[in-house]
Amino acid sequence: MRCPLCTILGVSALAAIxxxxxxxxxxxxxxATNEAAKEWKVHDRDRPQPAMVSAGNHGGAPSxxxxxxxGKDMSKWTGNDNQVKWAVKDxxxxxxxxxxxxxxxxxxxxxxxxxxxxxxxxxxxxxQHGCNSGVFFMDQYELQVLGCNPNKTYVDGMAGxxxxxxxxxxxxxxxxxxxxxxxxxxxxxxxxxxxxxxKIGTMTVMFNGILVxxxxxxxxxxxxxxxxxYTAHADKMPIHLQDHGDALCFRNIWIRPLAD
Ligand code: MG
Numbered sequence: 001m002r003c004p005l006c007t008i009l010g011v012s013a014l015a016a017i018x019x020x021x022x023x024x025x026x027x028x029x030x031x032a033t034n035e036a037a038k039e040w041k042v043h044d045r046d047r048p049q050p051a052m053v054s055a056g057n058h059g060g061a062p063s064x065x066x067x068x069x070x071g072k073d074m075s076k077w078t079g080n081d082n083q084v085k086w087a088v089k090d091x092x093x094x095x096x097x098x099x100x101x102x103x104x105x106x107x108x109x110x111x112x113x114x115x116x117x118x119x120x121x122x123x124x125x126x127x128q129h130g131c132n133s134g135v136f137f138m139d140q141y142e143l144q145v146l147g148c149n150p151n152k153t154y155v156d157g158m159a160g161x162x163x164x165x166x167x168x169x170x171x172x173x174x175x176x177x178x179x180x181x182x183x184x185x186x187x188x189x190x191x192x193x194x195x196x197x198x199k200i201g202t203m204t205v206m207f208n209g210i211l212v213x214x215x216x217x218x219x220x221x222x223x224x225x226x227x228x229x230y231t232a233h234a235d236k237m238p239i240h241l242q243d244h245g246d247a248l249c250f251r252n253i254w255i256r257p258l259a260d
Contacts, residue, residue: 059114059181061254068104068239069093069253077102086243092118094249095133101243103139107236109188110258113137114181118249119147121177127153131176132244134163137186138237142222143205143213145182145248148173160212162203163222168212179251181208188235188260189218195232 040047054063061067068076071091074084085099115135125131131147142163146153148171155161159180160168174180182205189201201218205211220228241250 056254059116059252061114061252062256065114065254065256066106067254069250071251074102076104076106078105079103092249092251094120095241095243095247097243097245097247099243101240103238103240105238107138107234107238108255108257109138109236110260111137111184111186112256112258113184113186113239114252114254115184115250116179116181116252117145118179118251119176120247120249123147123176123246123248125151125176127151128157129246131246131248132242133246133248134242134244135182135184136222136240136242137184137201137203138188138233139240140221140233140237141186141201141203141218142242143182143184143203145242146173147176149175160205160207162213162216162218164224164226165219165222165228166213166216168205168207169214170210170212172207172210172212174208182206183209185258187258189230190260191230191232197230197232200230 051064056062056065066076072088074086074088074093077084079085079102080100084093084102085096086102087094087096113135117133119125119131123131125147128146131151133145134142135145136142144157144159144161144163146157146159148159155167156164158168158171159173160171184206185204187202189197190199192198202215203213203218204215205213218228220230222228239255
Protein backbone atom coordinates (compact mmCIF):
# COMPACT_ATOMS: atom_id res chain seq x y z
CA MET A 1 0.00 0.00 0.00
CA ARG A 2 1.31 3.43 -0.87
CA CYS A 3 -0.01 6.77 0.32
CA PRO A 4 0.31 9.91 -1.83
CA LEU A 5 3.10 11.36 0.34
CA CYS A 6 4.81 7.97 0.43
CA THR A 7 4.72 7.88 -3.31
CA ILE A 8 6.51 11.20 -3.40
CA LEU A 9 9.01 10.06 -0.76
CA GLY A 10 9.31 6.60 -2.19
CA VAL A 11 8.49 4.77 1.10
CA SER A 12 5.68 2.50 2.17
CA ALA A 13 2.91 3.75 4.47
CA LEU A 14 4.03 1.28 7.15
CA ALA A 15 7.57 2.63 7.09
CA ALA A 16 6.25 6.17 7.32
CA ILE A 17 4.30 5.55 10.57
CA UNK A 18 7.26 5.96 12.96
CA UNK A 19 8.22 9.18 11.19
CA UNK A 20 4.70 10.54 11.65
CA UNK A 21 4.61 9.47 15.32
CA UNK A 22 7.98 11.05 16.07
CA UNK A 23 6.99 14.27 14.34
CA UNK A 24 3.75 14.41 16.34
CA UNK A 25 5.36 13.63 19.70
CA UNK A 26 5.36 16.48 22.24
CA UNK A 27 8.65 18.14 23.09
CA UNK A 28 9.99 16.38 26.18
CA UNK A 29 12.93 18.55 27.12
CA UNK A 30 11.25 21.87 27.65
CA UNK A 31 13.54 24.87 28.15
CA ALA A 32 14.01 26.41 31.58
CA THR A 33 11.03 28.67 30.93
CA ASN A 34 8.84 25.54 30.69
CA GLU A 35 7.63 26.74 27.34
CA ALA A 36 6.53 23.24 26.48
CA ALA A 37 3.42 24.04 24.50
CA LYS A 38 5.15 24.85 21.27
CA GLU A 39 6.59 21.95 19.32
CA TRP A 40 10.08 22.84 18.31
CA LYS A 41 12.07 21.17 15.59
CA VAL A 42 15.15 19.25 16.70
CA HIS A 43 18.05 21.71 16.94
CA ASP A 44 15.68 24.57 16.15
CA ARG A 45 17.79 27.71 16.21
CA ASP A 46 14.70 29.83 16.79
CA ARG A 47 14.07 28.08 20.09
CA PRO A 48 14.58 30.65 22.90
CA GLN A 49 17.89 30.65 24.71
CA PRO A 50 17.74 30.04 28.48
CA ALA A 51 18.43 33.09 30.63
CA MET A 52 22.07 33.65 31.56
CA VAL A 53 22.59 33.04 35.27
CA SER A 54 25.89 33.36 37.10
CA ALA A 55 26.47 30.55 39.56
CA GLY A 56 27.39 31.42 43.13
CA ASN A 57 30.61 30.18 44.65
CA HIS A 58 30.54 27.46 47.30
CA GLY A 59 26.78 27.43 47.72
CA GLY A 60 26.44 31.18 47.28
CA ALA A 61 23.35 32.54 45.63
CA PRO A 62 23.08 32.45 41.83
CA SER A 63 22.56 35.81 40.17
CA UNK A 64 18.82 35.30 39.73
CA UNK A 65 18.10 34.02 43.25
CA UNK A 66 16.17 35.85 45.93
CA UNK A 67 18.50 35.99 48.93
CA UNK A 68 16.46 35.29 52.04
CA UNK A 69 19.39 35.54 54.46
CA UNK A 70 22.81 36.89 53.56
CA GLY A 71 24.37 36.65 57.01
CA LYS A 72 23.20 40.05 58.21
CA ASP A 73 19.74 40.93 57.12
CA MET A 74 16.55 39.20 58.31
CA SER A 75 14.27 41.84 56.82
CA LYS A 76 12.61 39.27 54.54
CA TRP A 77 11.38 37.33 57.59
CA THR A 78 8.83 37.78 60.32
CA GLY A 79 7.76 35.94 63.45
CA ASN A 80 5.70 36.26 66.61
CA ASP A 81 4.52 39.85 67.23
CA ASN A 82 5.71 40.62 63.69
CA GLN A 83 9.34 40.29 64.80
CA VAL A 84 12.21 37.89 64.26
CA LYS A 85 13.51 37.15 67.75
CA TRP A 86 16.26 34.83 66.58
CA ALA A 87 19.85 36.05 67.04
CA VAL A 88 21.90 37.26 64.07
CA LYS A 89 25.64 37.25 64.65
CA ASP A 90 28.79 36.48 62.68
CA UNK A 91 26.90 35.67 59.48
CA UNK A 92 24.57 33.21 61.20
CA UNK A 93 21.01 33.32 62.48
CA UNK A 94 20.48 31.19 65.57
CA UNK A 95 17.18 30.08 67.02
CA UNK A 96 16.31 31.70 70.32
CA UNK A 97 14.48 28.74 71.88
CA UNK A 98 10.91 29.51 72.77
CA UNK A 99 10.74 32.68 70.67
CA UNK A 100 8.65 30.99 68.00
CA UNK A 101 8.89 29.96 64.38
CA UNK A 102 9.82 32.45 61.70
CA UNK A 103 8.52 32.74 58.16
CA UNK A 104 9.21 34.70 55.03
CA UNK A 105 7.11 37.80 54.47
CA UNK A 106 6.65 36.78 50.84
CA UNK A 107 4.89 33.67 49.67
CA UNK A 108 6.39 31.09 47.34
CA UNK A 109 5.08 28.12 45.39
CA UNK A 110 7.30 25.77 43.40
CA UNK A 111 10.92 26.65 44.01
CA UNK A 112 14.56 25.71 44.35
CA UNK A 113 15.73 26.39 47.90
CA UNK A 114 19.24 26.37 49.34
CA UNK A 115 19.69 26.48 53.10
CA UNK A 116 22.55 25.61 55.44
CA UNK A 117 22.06 24.49 59.02
CA UNK A 118 24.22 23.43 61.93
CA UNK A 119 23.64 21.86 65.32
CA UNK A 120 26.02 23.50 67.82
CA UNK A 121 28.35 21.13 69.61
CA UNK A 122 26.79 22.22 72.88
CA UNK A 123 23.47 20.61 71.89
CA UNK A 124 22.75 17.11 73.11
CA UNK A 125 20.69 15.14 70.60
CA UNK A 126 18.38 12.46 71.91
CA UNK A 127 15.74 11.12 69.54
CA GLN A 128 13.57 14.12 68.54
CA HIS A 129 14.90 16.32 71.32
CA GLY A 130 17.88 18.63 71.69
CA CYS A 131 18.58 19.40 68.02
CA ASN A 132 15.30 19.64 66.14
CA SER A 133 14.12 22.23 63.65
CA GLY A 134 12.55 22.08 60.19
CA VAL A 135 12.05 23.79 56.89
CA PHE A 136 8.39 24.07 55.94
CA PHE A 137 7.44 24.75 52.34
CA MET A 138 4.24 26.71 51.88
CA ASP A 139 3.85 26.77 55.66
CA GLN A 140 2.70 23.13 55.37
CA TYR A 141 5.25 20.60 54.25
CA GLU A 142 8.20 19.92 56.54
CA LEU A 143 11.63 18.83 55.50
CA GLN A 144 13.00 17.74 58.85
CA VAL A 145 16.12 19.31 60.33
CA LEU A 146 17.60 17.17 63.09
CA GLY A 147 21.06 16.32 64.36
CA CYS A 148 21.47 12.68 63.29
CA ASN A 149 25.19 12.02 63.54
CA PRO A 150 24.94 10.32 65.87
CA ASN A 151 21.31 10.21 66.97
CA LYS A 152 18.79 7.46 66.38
CA THR A 153 15.12 8.26 65.92
CA TYR A 154 12.18 7.02 63.84
CA VAL A 155 13.28 7.10 60.22
CA ASP A 156 10.49 9.32 58.89
CA GLY A 157 11.57 11.94 61.42
CA MET A 158 15.32 12.03 60.85
CA ALA A 159 17.32 14.65 58.97
CA GLY A 160 16.40 14.65 55.29
CA UNK A 161 12.99 13.09 56.00
CA UNK A 162 9.75 14.54 54.77
CA UNK A 163 8.38 14.43 58.28
CA UNK A 164 5.96 11.58 58.90
CA UNK A 165 6.06 10.58 55.24
CA UNK A 166 9.35 9.60 53.62
CA UNK A 167 12.66 8.68 55.32
CA UNK A 168 15.80 9.91 53.55
CA UNK A 169 17.41 7.43 51.17
CA UNK A 170 20.60 7.61 53.24
CA UNK A 171 21.81 9.35 56.38
CA UNK A 172 24.05 12.13 55.04
CA UNK A 173 24.14 14.16 58.26
CA UNK A 174 27.39 15.68 59.46
CA UNK A 175 28.34 15.65 63.16
CA UNK A 176 27.24 18.46 65.45
CA UNK A 177 29.38 21.53 65.00
CA UNK A 178 29.62 21.07 61.21
CA UNK A 179 27.44 22.77 58.60
CA UNK A 180 24.92 20.81 56.54
CA UNK A 181 23.33 21.91 53.28
CA UNK A 182 19.92 21.24 51.81
CA UNK A 183 19.27 21.89 48.14
CA UNK A 184 15.63 21.27 47.45
CA UNK A 185 13.42 21.21 44.37
CA UNK A 186 9.88 21.66 45.62
CA UNK A 187 6.86 21.40 43.36
CA UNK A 188 3.70 22.78 44.86
CA UNK A 189 0.44 20.82 44.89
CA UNK A 190 -2.50 22.15 42.91
CA UNK A 191 -6.11 22.30 44.01
CA UNK A 192 -9.36 22.50 42.10
CA UNK A 193 -12.15 24.94 42.81
CA UNK A 194 -13.79 22.34 45.04
CA UNK A 195 -10.61 22.18 47.16
CA UNK A 196 -9.63 18.70 45.98
CA UNK A 197 -6.05 18.01 44.98
CA UNK A 198 -5.60 18.01 41.22
CA LYS A 199 -1.83 17.55 41.31
CA ILE A 200 0.16 16.37 44.30
CA GLY A 201 3.33 18.14 45.39
CA THR A 202 6.83 16.64 45.24
CA MET A 203 10.24 17.17 46.79
CA THR A 204 13.70 16.33 45.59
CA VAL A 205 16.38 16.89 48.22
CA MET A 206 20.17 16.90 48.03
CA PHE A 207 21.61 16.67 51.55
CA ASN A 208 25.25 17.72 51.60
CA GLY A 209 25.22 17.01 47.86
CA ILE A 210 23.75 13.51 48.31
CA LEU A 211 20.31 12.58 47.00
CA VAL A 212 17.97 11.76 49.89
CA UNK A 213 14.52 12.49 48.38
CA UNK A 214 14.06 11.53 44.74
CA UNK A 215 10.99 13.35 43.47
CA UNK A 216 9.08 12.04 46.48
CA UNK A 217 5.32 12.48 46.62
CA UNK A 218 3.96 14.79 49.29
CA UNK A 219 1.00 13.09 50.93
CA UNK A 220 -0.37 16.24 52.53
CA UNK A 221 0.31 18.85 55.19
CA UNK A 222 2.83 17.65 57.75
CA UNK A 223 1.26 16.07 60.79
CA UNK A 224 2.75 14.56 63.95
CA UNK A 225 1.59 11.05 64.77
CA UNK A 226 -1.12 11.13 62.13
CA UNK A 227 -1.53 10.40 58.45
CA UNK A 228 -1.04 13.51 56.37
CA UNK A 229 -3.81 14.83 54.19
CA TYR A 230 -4.16 17.83 51.94
CA THR A 231 -6.08 20.95 52.78
CA ALA A 232 -6.46 23.44 49.96
CA HIS A 233 -4.38 26.60 50.30
CA ALA A 234 -3.13 29.58 48.33
CA ASP A 235 -0.75 29.21 45.38
CA LYS A 236 2.00 31.05 47.25
CA MET A 237 2.74 30.76 50.94
CA PRO A 238 5.73 31.47 53.19
CA ILE A 239 8.82 29.39 53.77
CA HIS A 240 8.80 28.70 57.48
CA LEU A 241 11.60 27.67 59.86
CA GLN A 242 10.73 25.83 63.03
CA ASP A 243 11.63 26.73 66.61
CA HIS A 244 11.39 23.31 68.28
CA GLY A 245 13.12 24.63 71.41
CA ASP A 246 16.68 24.00 70.29
CA ALA A 247 19.35 26.57 69.39
CA LEU A 248 20.19 25.46 65.85
CA CYS A 249 21.90 27.83 63.43
CA PHE A 250 21.18 28.73 59.79
CA ARG A 251 23.04 30.64 57.12
CA ASN A 252 23.12 31.28 53.39
CA ILE A 253 19.44 30.93 52.50
CA TRP A 254 18.31 31.63 48.96
CA ILE A 255 15.42 30.70 46.73
CA ARG A 256 14.62 30.58 43.03
CA PRO A 257 10.90 30.45 42.23
CA LEU A 258 10.10 27.88 39.54
CA ALA A 259 7.42 27.77 36.92
CA ASP A 260 4.91 24.99 37.51
MG1 MG B 1 11.24 19.45 63.03
